[in-house]
Amino acid sequence: MDAALLNRIKATLEKHSPEQIKYDCPKCEDRGYIFKIQDGYEVAVACECLEKKQSIEKMERSGLTEAFKQRTFKTFIVSNEWQLEAKAKAMDYSKNFKETKASLMLSGQPGSGKTHIGVATMLRLIENNTGCVYREYISMLTDLKQTSMDEEEYIRSLEKYINPPVLFLDDFLKGEPTVADRKHVYKIINTRYLKSMPMIISTEKSVKEILNWDEAIGSRLIEMCQGNVIEFPRGLENNYRLRGVI
Ligand SMILES: Nc1ncnc2c1ncn2[C@@H]1O[C@H](COP(=O)(O)OP(=O)(O)O)[C@@H](O)[C@H]1O
Ligand SMILES: [Mg+2]
Ligand SMILES: [Zn+2]
Incomplete structure (x- = not known):
């Protein structure tokens, strides 16, 4: 048999052999x-x-950009006591999530790693097959305000923030919230509260400041957190963006 024919037969056999699939x-x-x-x-x-497949799909629906996907527990560097505590608390929270279905509040100093820890936590939840969606508070508000004139559109917008099993709302109460903002925020938080749907909230405000702003909203959030509140201490020296400068 000539060599070319032999090779062709071999190739055909390989293509159809079950081991090759x-x-x-x-x-x-x-x-x-x-x-x-x-x-x-x-x-x-x-x-x-x-x-695993479902968790990959959940990852794709998470709203996280590539840069954000690097913000894991592994890449969160611990060089002092409060970072150690923040990381440990967030890891504990993720570990117990399936039983507690609690919310998580990350509150305090700008640049201290609140968003990093929040993203690391949601990535861990996604690994464990819980659907989480990341949204910035500011863009959520803009979205809700822009669509509030049209009932159908408004409902569609609301669903983006109400439907995810876990919603990570980043930079909660950023800017000066107006009376009109309050109505939209209440709608989201109260609906999630009534449906027992957890949130991860990062905010520069303290728990006290949130309660002073709106007790109904603040107290619901606190209740949902079941004690899972992580304080990032104030002070420029705790701003990771300024490390080596301050
Ligand atoms: N402990 C840390 N280890 C590694 N990177 C960190 C740490 N803390 C903050 N960062 C990084 O510093 C930047 C600012 O942190 P970020 O989480 O956005 O702060 P915040 O949300 O509190 O304003 C991000 O790029 C983040 O990944
Ligand atoms: Mg942030
Ligand atoms: Zn399989």
Whole structure:
């Protein structure tokens, strides 16, 4: 047999040989479920790859940009007591989340790592297959205000902030909140409160300042947090952006 023909036969055989088929998950051959014998019956059960696949999809829907995906617990450098405590508390919070369904408040100094810790926490929750969406408070407000004239559009906007199983609202109460803002904020927070849907909130305001601004909103948030409030101490020396300068 000539060499060219031999090679062609070999190539064809390889293409059709079962070992050559590359599955992402060889265990279930990408079906997402496997068969098991339970009580004498063959039943289909979810394959472990399914959770991973769903978590990748959740990651894609998370609203996080590439740069934000680098903000993990691993990349959060601990060089003092309060950073150690903040990281440990947030990691504990993530670990217990499935039981507690609690919210998390990150409050204090600008540049101290609140957003970093918040993103690290939501990435951990996504790994554990909880859907989390990141939104900036300011752009949420703009969105709600812009659509509030049209009922249908407004409802569609509200859904973006009400539907995610966990909503990370970054820079809560940034700027000077107006009376009109309060109505929108109340709507989101009260709806999530009534549905027991947790939030991660980062804010430069203290708990006291939030309560002074609006007790109804503040007290709901505090209740949802079940004690998961992390204080980032004030002081320019705690602003990571200024390290080496101050
Ligand atoms: N402990 C830390 N280790 C590594 N990077 C940090 C740390 N704290 C803050 N950063 C980085 O510094 C920048 C500012 O932090 P950020 O989380 O945005 O602060 P905040 O939200 O409190 O204003 C970000 O790029 C963040 O990743
Ligand atoms: Mg921030
Ligand atoms: Zn599988």
